[in-house]
Amino acid sequence: MTVNPSQTVNQSEAIPLDVNRIRADFPILSRTVNGKPLVYLDNAATTQKPTKVIDAVKNVYESMNANIHRGVHRLSVETTKAYENARLQAARLINAEKHTEIIFVRGATEGINLVAQTFGRKQVGEGDEIIVSNLEHHANIVPWQILCEQTGAQLKVVPVDDDGNVLVDEYRKLLSDKTRIVAMLQSSNALGTVVPVEEITRLAHEYGAKVLIDGSQSVQHNAVDVRAIDCDFFVFSGHKMYAPSGIGVLYGKESLLLDMPPYQGGGEMIKSVTFEQTIYNDLPHKFEAGTPNIEGAIGLGAAIEYLQGIGLSRIAAYEKELLEYATAQLSKIPEVRLIGTAREKVSVLSFVVEGIHPHDIGTILDQEGVAIRTGHHCAQPTMQRFGVPATARASMCFYNTKEEIDRLVEAVQTVIKVFA
Amino acid sequence: MSELGDLYQELILDHNRSPRNRGKVEDPDGCAQGYNPLCGDQISVSLKMDGDRIESVKFEGSGCAISTASASLMTEALKGKTREEAAVLFEKFHKLLTEVGDPDELGPGMGKLKVFSGVCQYPARVKCATLAWHTVKAAIEDKDEPVSTE
Ligand SMILES: Cc1ncc(COP(=O)(O)O)c(C=O)c1O
Numbered sequence: 001m002t003v004n005p006s007q008t009v010n011q012s013e014a015i016p017l018d019v020n021r022i023r024a025d026f027p028i029l030s031r032t033v034n035g036k037p038l039v040y041l042d043n044a045a046t047t048q049k050p051t052k053v054i055d056a057v058k059n060v061y062e063s064m065n066a067n068i069h070r071g072v073h074r075l076s077v078e079t080t081k082a083y084e085n086a087r088l089q090a091a092r093l094i095n096a097e098k099h100t101e102i103i104f105v106r107g108a109t110e111g112i113n114l115v116a117q118t119f120g121r122k123q124v125g126e127g128d129e130i131i132v133s134n135l136e137h138h139a140n141i142v143p144w145q146i147l148c149e150q151t152g153a154q155l156k157v158v159p160v161d162d163d164g165n166v167l168v169d170e171y172r173k174l175l176s177d178k179t180r181i182v183a184m185l186q187s188s189n190a191l192g193t194v195v196p197v198e199e200i201t202r203l204a205h206e207y208g209a210k211v212l213i214d215g216s217q218s219v220q221h222n223a224v225d226v227r228a229i230d231c232d233f234f235v236f237s238g239h240k241m242y243a244p245s246g247i248g249v250l251y252g253k254e255s256l257l258l259d260m261p262p263y264q265g266g267g268e269m270i271k272s273v274t275f276e277q278t279i280y281n282d283l284p285h286k287f288e289a290g291t292p293n294i295e296g297a298i299g300l301g302a303a304i305e306y307l308q309g310i311g312l313s314r315i316a317a318y319e320k321e322l323l324e325y326a327t328a329q330l331s332k333i334p335e336v337r338l339i340g341t342a343r344e345k346v347s348v349l350s351f352v353v354e355g356i357h358p359h360d361i362g363t364i365l366d367q368e369g370v371a372i373r374t375g376h377h378c379a380q381p382t383m384q385r386f387g388v389p390a391t392a393r394a395s396m397c398f399y400n401t402k403e404e405i406d407r408l409v410e411a412v413q414t415v416i417k418v419f420a
Numbered sequence: 421m422s423e424l425g426d427l428y429q430e431l432i433l434d435h436n437r438s439p440r441n442r443g444k445v446e447d448p449d450g451c452a453q454g455y456n457p458l459c460g461d462q463i464s465v466s467l468k469m470d471g472d473r474i475e476s477v478k479f480e481g482s483g484c485a486i487s488t489a490s491a492s493l494m495t496e497a498l499k500g501k502t503r504e505e506a507a508v509l510f511e512k513f514h515k516l517l518t519e520v521g522d523p524d525e526l527g528p529g530m531g532k533l534k535v536f537s538g539v540c541q542y543p544a545r546v547k548c549a550t551l552a553w554h555t556v557k558a559a560i561e562d563k564d565e566p567v568s569t570e
Pocket of ligand 1: 044045106107108109110137139140185187188189214216217237378
């Protein structure tokens with residue numbers, strides 16, 4: 001299970017990707033829904049899994065399954081090695097300095113809660129401030145609200161403009177010596193907005209605040225470099241980047257992780273236990289109490305290898321083209337209004353249709369075999385900002401095609417006809 | 421489109437386009453708010469009683485076509501019903517939405533509500549169709565806390 005670097009680094013990123021070959025890697029894409037070929041445009045909720053990932057998980061069960069870091073027997077040694085190899089791959093994916101800065105968690109949500117309840121409980125006090133943006137997923141709002149309740153700190157919100165861009169000037173005004181934590185997403189799941197996280201981080205650091213970046217919607221679309229961002233924490237979920245669900249990553253700078261109290265107590269996170277005193281384990285194990293999602297982590301490693309095999313810059317280029325095409329095609333329908341037209345976006349397209357509720361759109365699209373998400377996308381404050389209770393959202397990725405976008409557009413036209 | 425027709429029947433589309441009994445009854449005997457967190461549908465229902473009978477029901481709010489049409493048709497169906505009759509009708513309506521079967525087996529009195537029989541094919545939409553009914557139930561009891569479908 002050692003990674004051969006020549007497999008993971010793509011030599012020919014200049015060659016555009018061959019979408020038909022890629023689609024063959026995803027078994028589910030050949031199924032039908034209501035007698036029509038599935039058009040899966042709900043990738044921001046969760047992505048489909050390539051055979052490489054499915055096989056990696058299957059292989060764990062079929063040929064090496066054991067608990068990790070415990071046994072002296074062969075299976076345990078092999079499984080431990082595969083699990084730890086996934087950590088190396090995750091570290092490489094986001095360019096962490098050390099693999100011990102990678103903590104496996106259940107997903108972005110758990111990663112944020114972990115930081116709030118360990119780092120946050122220790123560092124944040126009465127009168128301190130935590131800054132988030134108006135675009136955050138509930139997962140990057142509620143853990144901070146809980147922390148505020150526990151500590152007497154205050155939550156401040158950076159507004160966005162009518163296109164969905166985060167207003168950096170307003171952010172500057174919110175920063176002060178009271179700011180302890182800035183928590184912001186790198187790309188928005190509801191609108192697609194890309195946030196200038198390097199600048200956000202640099203400004204926060206001028207005030208000594210620490211920065212958590214929610215990369216749930218960025219790692220699968222663009223190459224991410226946590227050292228270039230210089231963020232203090234970074235989280236993402238496996239299931240949104242072609243890996244299994246129930247696995248995700250929390251990255252933290254070593255100096256901060258060392259200083260943080262543990263999150264949960266149990267096996268694996270200790271060096272020695274007596275009833276008088278327990279000595280915590282080294283990083284990253286200090287934060288991984290109990291038997292982790294072993295096969296999930298190994299599946300995540302396989303997904304990373306798969307993505308790097310295609311090349312994230314090719315993925316980004318292809319998805320940009322898809323987004324431009326979809327934006328142009330949907331904009332041709334007069335009844336459609338796009339929500340979220342930021343300067344820089346990932347391939348997420350939120351829209352409303354005049355006089356038709358998004359749930360009715362979603363149901364009719366489903367009849368046409370087109371899967372999109374409708375609702376508030378766990379970002380109710382974003383919906384409130386744009387004065388809509390919900391939107392319809394098509395979120396695309398590199399296995400989608402222009403033909404599929406045409407099917408989406410036709411289906412939206414059907415919706416309009418039904419309700420005319 | 422034939423399957424779609426089963427859900428978005430002309431009568432539903434019509435009541436969505438021009439909902440009946442929209443607004444608030446004057447000097448109500450019961451009011452309630454309903455909320456469907458899944459889709460953000462919000463509804464408020466007010467009603468006027470005449471003894472044990474419902475004299476009139478009105479609703480306000482915004483929602484999808486299924487919830488709007490359901491509220492609209494409900495206000496018509498409940499007019500003149502006793503509390504007991506309203507409760508029985510809600511029970512039958514709920515059965516219609518959740519159990520696949522012949523709507524005629526539910527016995528008489530369903531009237532236009534049968535148009536929602538297609539909803540049982542769309543489990544994700546059952547809550548849209550029942551929101552108004554849960555809310556009117558609370559209004560009859562004149563409950564203060566908002567009703568939620570979750
Ligand atoms: C931007 C963002 N943050 C956080 C999350 C939460 O991810 P998970 O539910 O996998 O923990 C999501 C998922 O929708 C998301 O899009």
